[in-house]
Amino acid sequence: MSAQNLKSEQSAAMTRWWQLALAMIAMMAASSPQYVWALFVPPLQAKLGVTLSALQVTFALFSICQCGLGPMHGYFAEKFTPRQFAAMGGALVGASWILSSYVVELPWLYITYGVLSGIGTGMIYVATVELVSLWFPQRRGFAIGMVAGSYGFGAVITTFPIDASIRASGYQQTLLIYGLVLGIVSILVALGMRHPPIDPARQQREDLAETKFAKRNYTSAEMLRTPIFWLMFVMMSMMATGGLMVISQIGAFARDFGIGKDTLVLGMAALPLALTIDRVANGLTRPFFGWVSDRIGREHTMTVAFLLEGVAILFMLIFGRNPVWFVMLSGFIFFGWGEIYSLFPAIQGDLFGQKHAANNFGFLLVATAVGSILGGPLAALLFEQSHSWTLVFSIVSGLDILTAILALVVLKPMRRRFLEGDALQSDLAASLL
Template sequence: MKNASLPLSIDEVGSGSVANRWVQLLAGLVCMMAVSSPQYVWTLFTKPMLGELGGTLSQLQITFSLLIVVQTFLSPFQGFVIDRFGPRLLLSVGAALTGASWVLAAHAHSLTMIYLTYGLLGGIGTGIIYVGIVGLMVQWFPDKRGFAVGMVAAGYGMGAIITTFPISSSIASNGYHATLQTFGVIMAIVGVCAAQFTKRPPVGWMAHARTTVDAGSGVAPGRMLKTPVFWLMFAMMTMMSTSGLMVISQMGSFAKDFGVAGVVVLGMAALPLALSIDRFTNGLTRPFFGWVSDRIGRENTMFIAFGLEGIAMLLWLMTRDNAVLFVLLSGVVFFGWGEIFSLFPSTLTDTFGTEHATTNYGILYMAQGVGSVLGGPLAALLHEATGSWIPVFGAVIAMDILTATLAFVVLKPMRRKYLATRAAH
């Protein structure tokens, strides 16, 4: 009889387990889609909320930052709990909390209550789902890590395609209170149902397909935090998060200032059309560049993708008064941004192993929280201080180009050296 502690191959665990990992991918995809709206349609709520609740844009954008900060800064703890107790229960709780955040926000009549419901509670719920699903995929798909993480991350990026126009229409006809109530219930039901199909892979699952680091014991969070390569990845993910989250949180405002928000393009208003295209390219880029990185390397792919976003952002700014180009280039911008959610977790797990993958990625994911503060209220404050979006765009374009350069010039040799040192010991 084979020792249960030894690595298992696909042949040894049977075709049922092989099929099951694709069920896990599908369940993870649906979970991610269910909780994507709080982040990706937030900009549709800013105008009606400001009209009713008052305050400034920078004050309201604290909600968005809270959502992302809580989602990311609690993720190491959430990852640890999921690693300890399994995904099904925790993911169910995450979906229920996300739906509840919108239902409660529907009854909020002050900025403080919006902060506590949409921001705080929503961040807890979406964080549990995001970190839990990514951690599950890197364990089930060691041989297709970039692709699998990219697919579920695509669910988070593309899920709002389904809801953008319905939510925009509902806000216009029923008001944002009723919209939050209805869609909050829907996302909770869908997310909880999908979570029931999730589980961990068998012990020793596909160890033969892992990297040299994976084949041994994984690097624990405490040891990971002492390595320069981790902090370089953290800084890079922070800069890329800032760029994309600035666009996500401020797009409704700068589209209005550019004079294109209400312009009709292809029979539809430019802003919701751009948001829908963004959700599609933001999702498509995650499995696409994840698949590319499985073949040409993580850092090479980062250089291409991050550079693409920087160039697209520059062209977007230069043609900002053209509604058609505004819509088209917004899609290119997100095609160059969304892949951070497949490339960074794949690179991190390639480097530090799968044993502590969920907790380790929870720590790296905190970089998005930092980026949400820089791209949310601080970007709004910079706009308010200068009266222009040009300084804001200039800062994030510089971050894109710098991150692309760091990936190829610094991260690539640094990670190669670290892996060689790990293998030698």
């Protein structure tokens, strides 16, 4: 390799890592609306005078607009550059919190925090995934895992400051100030994003390398006609329910478990400490279990991780009234949950190829919206009707354990048959040519 080519390769490598860093920062900024929502629930419920289930519709709308509109986000992302799409998303996230600070009626909160914030966060998610997929074509799993992990633990930076701000100045002032901060950071970071230079010969080599599992690249329409996609969709919906139930309800069930604002663990308030540990666990689990799945297989990894969450949720029901156990078990719950955003995209790429991976994952991401409805307002409604968290936690734990069994008993053999049939069709088509 000539000195000029070597220098060019080194420059491209440096740029690639800078683009990954920008994508990670954007995802960290975009994570707060989802992961600190629980801190706003008690003061919003008191201010607006509404039931918990009615207020949690906001969270369900957020997830529906963030994930349920994934196919729409994927479609429009192709019409803009990642820079433009992420900047627009950041502006929406910031504006949503600023507008929410002035809300005095619940329907308006649905629009500002639920719809606008959900759409903006979804735009940033899709834009950054597309960006790192382009810059790391042969290491997509690693790059997407790092980005997804950044979204998982991004709120670590803001959880304690936002909690302190709510205590000192009230939730309205907090929404206003942090809305400005998150919006400005997201837009500035987005302005540094750009596509990699096009090298058709290199791209062709990378595409061939990426199809070592799937023998061809499936479009979204082709993928939607396969039974294995719908099995994964159901499994992801079931798993999403548990984590999103804890994210949206942790403030409510902590109060019922006797974990109040004055409850301390290691000299720190128990709830924000739990939320901080949750974010770290939720971020670390995504690249960790992605790495594990490369070595022991996707389905085996799913079984281990999903069982971990199911058992942790069951133990939370039994031991969660102890502040130390409450904090520790919430971390285990998220360490067994957050990896769905690395394992499911990975196995989807194995099955359907990488060429349309972003758009294809947009359809699978709709499962998160389903989980947000089950784990948000419906879980809250079930609690209000039963006056106990026992039934809610038992159902969620059962869904996790059932999904772990499905991964090993149903998904693994179905995936093997799918790839064998795909290879047979590919060989037949090649022979005809």
